[in-house]
Amino acid sequence: MNCDMCGRDTELRKTIVENVVLNVCENCSIFGKVIEVKKEIRDDKIKELFIRLKKPQIFEEIVEDFSLRIKKAREELNLKQEELALKINEKESIIHHLETGKLRPSLELAKKLERFLKIKLVEIREEEKKLNIDFNSGDISIGD
Secondary structure: OEOOOOOOEOOEEEEEEOOEEEEEOOOHHHHOEEEEEEOOOOHHHHHHHHHHHHOOEEEEEEOOOHHHHHHHHHHHOOOOHHHHHHHHOOOHHHHHHHHHOOOOOOHHHHHHHHHHHOOOOEEEEEEOOOOOOOOOOOOOOOOO
């Protein structure tokens, strides 16, 4: 939008200048009292935002059979739950609950177990957002 005083195309401020409410730029607002700042949202900025929102999201996810993988790897190393717990600096009860499936590991703990046991517990999953918006229809609202 253009400044009512100088015509400059920029962000405007609703300002009272000589008892008249005008939409003026930052430079011209010094001639009056600013009431509110109006930010113009341009179509290209909206499109850029939607493009960023549409990019696939990458998630790290714990595998479903984590308990079996942990137990199998521990047994292959001929370690007791207590020994594994000591080596990775965790409580034995945590290892027990993980192997029985009563506790799902945090990403941090899963990665620690991956490194020590040399197994895969964390998978990277990509989820693409579905945004069906026609920018040329003119029917875009704030809710979209």
